[in-house]
Amino acid sequence: MASSTVGKRQPETQPPVPVPVPQQQQQQQKKNGVSSDSLYRGLTRIHPLRLAQGFNLYRIVFGIAIYLGLNLIISLVMRKDQRAVSVTDPETGRPVAVAANMDGIPPYQLRPKTLNEGAQYRSIPRRIAPIWPQDSLVDIVVTLSPSFNPKPIAQTPAEYVVLKENGFRMDDRSDVRTIDTKFTVPPAVQNNGTLWGHFYIGLAGSQLDPHEAGFDSDKAYHFVHPLTQYLAKKRVAKTRNLLDTRSDEEPEEPVPAGPVIASHYHANASFAFVPAMGVKDLSQLHPGLGQFVRLETTGARDGSDPLLFVNTFWQLTSHMTVLNETVKELPLHIELKNMAFWQFQILASIEANSKENARQAAFGASLPGGGDGTEIEMVKEIFMDTNPILLAITAVVTVAHLVLETLAFGSDIAHYRKKKDNVGISVRSILANVVMQAIIFLYLLDNSQNTSWMILGTQGVGILIELWKITTVVNVRLRAAAPGSLLPWRLVMEDKHKLTETEAKTKEYDQVAFRYMYAVAVPLLAAYGIYSLVYETHKSWYSFVITTLVGSVYAYGFLMMVPSLYINYRLKSVAHMPGKAMMYKFLNTFIDDLFAFTIKMPVLHRLATFRDDIIFFVYIYQRWAYRTDYTRVNEFGQGGGDGEEKKEEKKEEGEGDDGAKRGREEEEEEEKGRATGRDGGGTATRRR
Numbered sequence: 001m002a003s004s005t006v007g008k009r010q011p012e013t014q015p016p017v018p019v020p021v022p023q024q025q026q027q028q029q030k031k032n033g034v035s036s037d038s039l040y041r042g043l044t045r046i047h048p049l050r051l052a053q054g055f056n057l058y059r060i061v062f063g064i065a066i067y068l069g070l071n072l073i074i075s076l077v078m079r080k081d082q083r084a085v086s087v088t089d090p091e092t093g094r095p096v097a098v099a100a101n102m103d104g105i106p107p108y109q110l111r112p113k114t115l116n117e118g119a120q121y122r123s124i125p126r127r128i129a130p131i132w133p134q135d136s137l138v139d140i141v142v143t144l145s146p147s148f149n150p151k152p153i154a155q156t157p158a159e160y161v162v163l164k165e166n167g168f169r170m171d172d173r174s175d176v177r178t179i180d181t182k183f184t185v186p187p188a189v190q191n192n193g194t195l196w197g198h199f200y201i202g203l204a205g206s207q208l209d210p211h212e213a214g215f216d217s218d219k220a221y222h223f224v225h226p227l228t229q230y231l232a233k234k235r236v237a238k239t240r241n242l243l244d245t246r247s248d249e250e251p252e253e254p255v256p257a258g259p260v261i262a263s264h265y266h267a268n269a270s271f272a273f274v275p276a277m278g279v280k281d282l283s284q285l286h287p288g289l290g291q292f293v294r295l296e297t298t299g300a301r302d303g304s305d306p307l308l309f310v311n312t313f314w315q316l317t318s319h320m321t322v323l324n325e326t327v328k329e330l331p332l333h334i335e336l337k338n339m340a341f342w343q344f345q346i347l348a349s350i351e352a353n354s355k356e357n358a359r360q361a362a363f364g365a366s367l368p369g370g371g372d373g374t375e376i377e378m379v380k381e382i383f384m385d386t387n388p389i390l391l392a393i394t395a396v397v398t399v400a401h402l403v404l405e406t407l408a409f410g411s412d413i414a415h416y417r418k419k420k421d422n423v424g425i426s427v428r429s430i431l432a433n434v435v436m437q438a439i440i441f442l443y444l445l446d447n448s449q450n451t452s453w454m455i456l457g458t459q460g461v462g463i464l465i466e467l468w469k470i471t472t473v474v475n476v477r478l479r480a481a482a483p484g485s486l487l488p489w490r491l492v493m494e495d496k497h498k499l500t501e502t503e504a505k506t507k508e509y510d511q512v513a514f515r516y517m518y519a520v521a522v523p524l525l526a527a528y529g530i531y532s533l534v535y536e537t538h539k540s541w542y543s544f545v546i547t548t549l550v551g552s553v554y555a556y557g558f559l560m561m562v563p564s565l566y567i568n569y570r571l572k573s574v575a576h577m578p579g580k581a582m583m584y585k586f587l588n589t590f591i592d593d594l595f596a597f598t599i600k601m602p603v604l605h606r607l608a609t610f611r612d613d614i615i616f617f618v619y620i621y622q623r624w625a626y627r628t629d630y631t632r633v634n635e636f637g638q639g640g641g642d643g644e645e646k647k648e649e650k651k652e653e654g655e656g657d658d659g660a661k662r663g664r665e666e667e668e669e670e671e672k673g674r675a676t677g678r679d680g681g682g683t684a685t686r687r688r
Contacts, residue, residue, distance in 0.1 A: 087107070105279060105303075108129075108131035108218070108303045111303075124282070124283075125282055125295070125302050126281060126283065127279055127280065127281055127302065128279070128295065128302060128303060129278075129279045129303055129304070130275075130277055130278075130303070130305075130307075131296055131303040131304065131305065132170075132203065132305075132306055134170055134171045134275035134276050134277075135170060135172075135275070136169075136170055136275075136306070137168065137169055137170075137203070137204035138168050138169075138170060138201055138202065138203060138204060138273075138306065139165065139167070139168070139201070139202055139204055139205070139206070139208060140163065140164075140165050140168060140199070140201050140208075140336070141153060141161065141163065141164050141165075141199075141200040141208055142161075142162055142163035142164075142197055142198065142200075142271075143156045143160050143161050143162065143197070143198045143200075144160040144162055144183060144195060144196070144197060144198075144227070145160065145186075145195075145198060146186040146188035146193050146194070146196065147196065148194075148224055150198045150210070150211075150224070152209055152211040153200065153208070153211075154209070154212075159181075159182075159183045160183060162179060162181050162183065162332055162334060163179050163271075163334050163336065165177050165336060166204065167204050168273075170273045170275035170306065170338060171275040171338060172338060173337075173338050175337070175338065176336070176337045177334075177335070177336040177337075178333070178336075179332070179334035179335075179336075180331070180333050180334075181331075181332050181334075182329055182330065182331050182332065183332060184328065185323065185327050185328060185329060185330055189228070189263070189323055190323060190324060190327060191325070192262060192263050192323070192324075193263065193323075194226050194228055194230075194263065195226065195227045195228045195323075196224050196226055196227065197224070197226070197227045197269075198222065198224055199222065199224070199271075200220070200222050201220065201221055201305070201308065202219050202220025202221070203219045203220065206219040206220045207220060208220050208222075210222050217296065217297050221294065221297070221305045223294055223308075225310045227269060227310075228263045228264060228265050228323065229263070229264050229266075229320070230262070230264070231261070231262065231264045231317060231320075231358070231362075232259035232260065232261055232358070232359075232362035233259070233260040233261070233262050239537035239538055239539050240537050240539075241536075241537050242533060242541060242544055243533060243534065259362040259363060261362075262322050262323070262324075263322070263323045264317065264321065265323055265327075265330060266315040266316075266319060266320050266321075267319075267321075267330065267331045268314070268315065268333050268335075269310070269333065269334045269335070270310075270311040270312075270314070270334075270335045270337075271308055271309070271334065271335070271337075272308070272309045272311055272336075272337050272338060272339035273306060273307065273308055273309075273337075273338050273339070274306075274307040274308075274309055274338075274339055274340075274341050274344045275306065275307075275338060276340065276341055277304075277307055277341050286345070286348070286349045287352060288348040288349040288350075288351060288352025289344070289345060289349060292307055292308070292309055292344075292348065293307060294307075309344050309347075309348065311339075312351060313347040313348075313351045313380070314380060316380060316381060316384070317374075317377060318381070350376060353376075354375075354376035357376075358374065398591075400587070400591065401588055401591045401592075404585075404587050404588045404591070407584050408584035408585050408588065411584065413465075416469050416472045416473075417472070427470070427473060427474055427493065427510070428510055428511075428514050428563070429510075429560055429563055430469050430470050430473070431470070432560050433466050433560060434463060434466045434470070436553045436560065437459065437462050437463045438463055439550050439553055440459060440550055440553060441456065441459045441463060442546050442550075443546050443547065443550040444456055444459060446539075446543055446546050470493070473496070474494060474495060474496060475493070476491065476492075476493055477491075477492050477494055478490070478491060478492075505570075506567065509563075509566065509567045509570050509571075510563055510567065512570075513562060513563035513566040514563060516562075516566070517560075517562055521552075524552070525548075525549075525552045528548060528551060529548045532544065532547065532548050533548075561612070561615045562615075565618050565619070565622065568622050568626065569622070572626050573626050574622050574623050574626050582619070585612075586612070586616045589612040589613060590613070593610060593613065
């Protein structure tokens with residue numbers, strides 16, 4: 001039996017760089033630094049918002065915000081009050097309560113009985129107006145049935161009369177009714193049938209049942225709306241334990257050619273009256289809105305019954321129950337309230353578009369941006385499962401993330417285009433990054449059912465950029481293979497020029513760092529592979545290899561950033577670090593940490609968002625420990641000259657002063673000697 005409570009006003013919706021231009025490096029340099037390119041590249045990752053489903057959710061969020069803001073402004077400016085006003089009926093002379101501000105449309109209660117001379121009847125009206133004032137008191141009854149055709153309310157079992165409210169005031173936002181009940185699932189609904197909701201609405205005190213005497217269509221109306229949704233079942237790839245031999249003997253189930261459609265049920269139902277709809281042009285209404293408009297049935301065709309919005313916007317597919325013969329009883333929570341027209345317009349139009357996209361994607365249609373029709377549902381899930389304060393902060397830093405990501409990407413490209421030497425470049429780190437990016441690409445391809453082509457294309461472009469970086473630091477050549485090799489040619493990488501002392505030390509430290517890294521990474525990879533093989537299930541051996549490798553990339557990928565820190569440690573310097581670009585990357589890592597709490601993602605990827613923080617704090621320590629000596633020359637040939645030049649200038653100035661002083665002393669002695677010679681009759685000797 002349903003229980004009803006009247007509450008206070010409820011929320012309307014559920015929680016709901018540029019790098020300096022390199023100069024020609026001096027042939028001999030002091031030990032003053034190596035570029036942190038492996039660290040710099042290692043912080044370039046796919047953002048969690050995009051990896052989650054492969055669609056640019058930034059555009060969706062901003063588009064929704066702009067659309068919501070514009071509609072709110074328009075509704076506030078053009079809103080007209082249509083509360084009840086009292087007018088006199090010219091035929092009876094008695095006062096009649098009608099809706100105000102009808103924009104020239106006669107009130108429904110005073111409508112003409114016949115057409116004016118020359119007027120033509122249109123079965124589809126152009127403009128419609130509400131027939132009841134927006135502040136009317138209404139009674140409402142909702143029943144459940146497996147049949148589209150209604151039957152008398154009195155003959156409906158009590159458990160299927162799920163809502164019965166009297167005196168509900170439209171236009172009162174504080175009037176909210178909630179219902180919690182349970183019902184037995186009809187057999188027809190268990191067999192992939194539809195559960196229909198029959199809505200009986202009328203002015204307070206009027207007869208609601210069309211089957212009963214005294215029913216007046218001017219004062220009451222009835223409509224039917226499905227409370228279940230037919231959605232395509234998400235295909236789940238069949239996995240097995242590769243070490244279990246019994247799995248190989250099981251026959252494979254046939255895979256259906258098309259999508260499997262099933263009836264889905266959600267336990268939360270939200271019904272909202274939209275009283276302040278106003279006069280609307282029916283032909284210009286969005287189809288998502290038009291499905292809820294119900295024209296009056298007498299034939300006047302210019303009036304509409306009060307709009308009741310069956311709100312399914314917050315009914316997530318992940319929270320739904322697939323109906324079948326095993327489902328015997330279901331709970332139902334109903335919320336009855338009022339809603340502003342602009343809110344109804346936004347929710348209904350977005351919901352209609354998302355359902356249409358999901359339907360097209362289920363039948364193999366290509367969607368704009370390569371989505372799969374579930375992007376809007378991801379946004380809903382963010383609003384529902386995230387703290388509002390954290391969500392607001394996330395919305396602000398999203399803009400900062402976009403700016404920083406753009407600046408960092410431009411700096412990365414500019415850094416390699418302008419660099420003229422190999423100082424600080426870890427070629428092994430670049431190659432390792434290419435391998436890791438390729439592993440992620442193959443993993444996304446193996447799970448292409450949940451990954452759009454947009455993210456695959458983005459990942460592919462990232463691999464091409466990493467390959468291009470290799471060509472900027474070394475020459476990639478095909479050389480004849482040694483006798484007895486399987487292939488006639490081999491791919492080699494040669495230095496572009498003779499390495500300087502600093503470049504040679506960079507190469508040496510890079511080799512040492514990777515030697516240590518291999519000693520740590522290989523046992524970790526082997527341990528993770530054994531664990532995955534024994535305790536987890538996989539589609540195939542290929543899927544096992546790819547999944548194990550990508551899991552290792554997520555968990556241990558930060559090891560690829562260690563060589564730069566090791567080189568900094570050996571050189572005792574960070575003067576070579578591209579400061580601005582590094583800060584762009586590091587700021588983005590902390591923004592990613594924030595998104596890790598708001599975006600649903602795999603645990604391994606969530607952990608991966610925190611791995612760069614470790615590198616950041618080590619880098620901060622190195623900047624403190626190895627303070628930059630600005631008198632030394634960096635890898636770009638910049639700096640270091642100022643101090644030496646000042647010393648040379650001071651030295652030259654000192655030598656000039658000493659010479660002038662000695663010259664004056666010699667002149668004084670010469671004059672003195674001349675004077676002595678004249679007075680004494682002797683010769684004067686000049687002192688040298």
